[in-house]
Amino acid sequence: MYKYFLLYFLIFNFSFTYEDYEEVFEPQCDMDFDGETDCSLFLSFASTNWKGKDYRGCVDQYKTAIYCGCEIENDKKMYRYLGRSFVELGLLDSASWAFGKGLKKNPNDEVLLEYAAWNAGKLNNMQEQLYYIERLLEINPKNVRALERMNETYKKNEMYEEQLRILEVWLSIDTENKKALSEKKIAYGKLGKDEVEIDKERWSNDKSNLQYGLDYAEGLIEKNENDLAIDVCKELLVYNSNDKRLLKVISNAYINSYQESMALQYLEKLGDIDNKNINTFLDIADVCIAIGEFKKGYNWVNKAIALKTSPGKSYFQRAELLVALVEYNINDEIDFCDRLVYDLAWEDYNTSYESGYLNAKVYKDQLEDFVTTKGDWFLNAEKFNELSPSSNDCSNLKGSDCYKWLSRTVSSKR
Secondary structure (H helix, E strand, O other): OOHHHHHHHHHHHHOOOHHHOOOOOOOOOOOOOOOOOOHHHHHHHHHHHHHOOOHHHHHHHHHHHHHOOOOOOOOOHHHHHHHHHHHHOOOHHHHHHHHHHHHHHOOOOHHHHHHHHHHHHHOOOHHHHHHHHHHHHHHOOOOHHHHHHHHHHHHHOOOHHHHHHHHHHHHHHOOOOHHHHHHHHHHHHHOOOOOHHHHHHHHHHOOOOHHHHHHHHHHHHHOOOHHHHHHHHHHHHHHOOOOHHHHHHHHHHHHHOOOHHHHHHHHHHHHHHOOOOHHHHHHHHHHHHHHOOHHHHHHHHHHHHHHOOOHHHHHHHHHHHHHHHHHHHOOOOOOHHHHHHHHHHHHHHHHHHHOOOOOHHHHHHHOOOOOOOHHHHHHHOOOOOEEOOOOHHHHHHHOOOOOOOOOOOEEOOO
16 A cells, blocks of 8 residues: 555655754764774763753764764664654654664664654654554554554544554454444544444443443434343343443333333332432333323322422422323313312422422413312312312212322312
């Protein structure tokens, strides 16, 4: 892929001399005038300067060593540290020259290749960077760090198809690498592809991983594949039977597939575990209303009210449940006992409104025509100062004990 670029790169890059990057100078090569070039001395000084973070001095000593012909064929460190010193000095072009010259002598030096790739990235030279990374992978196909850098290069340049190919190679080496899996999911999204497939792949490789499984299940729910999401959640429950997020996700999947009774099982378990979460209690009540389990829903709303964390919301929910209770049990006409339940709902809407839940006022006003009146009490309960829908009188009047569990009382309006 980069063969022609490589030829151009080598001809162009190495036709330069060092003087193209630094000023020409003529140092003294024989410091003690013994007729020998003092290479070991220059290299020793360079090493000392590097350790002392004197990068300018390090460059000067290596420059002297190169000028004096002290390059040793197997001395890889010279060009590594020369290039890094240039980097520290902010001379990235000069660093590129140093790394390239070192690689000309030691083309398979993985450390030099990594430095050169990093430096090319800082220079925004994508082709050069990819060339160095490909060389690293030719030398060591399982070089995960090289794959990671290639991934970053493709991502930075929005080359998502190429990025996905690199991620496939990366994941073939390290199938459970969380970063690679996450990057793959993002790349799929950038290309408009189905991210759920990535979640599926992650979870398939580690079915005990709760996070992966939940991500997959939630993605399936978003696609309205609720039955499959339920299957995934059931497998996860084997390992994490009390996880709150898991219980919520599986209940959502059942609700979406119109299996509220099944959802209620998991929601009630969640309510027992997450016993300070008002929203969980109210969600349970919602499901109870949907399936006609009014007594159970009423008890869960009462738990929400007892928490006192959001009374307006809690009382509103209880009022809604009572209205639904009447509508579920009403006969051809509204009777006195139905109106008693509406009275209780009106009270709850009113409490909700007074607690700051302003929407409750509209619902309270809508019940004005359905609550009991003085005439209702005169005709049906003249002898009572208060009456409960659960009373025997109501059961007899209605011919049903559908309100038997509702023990609250309503005061007479006479």
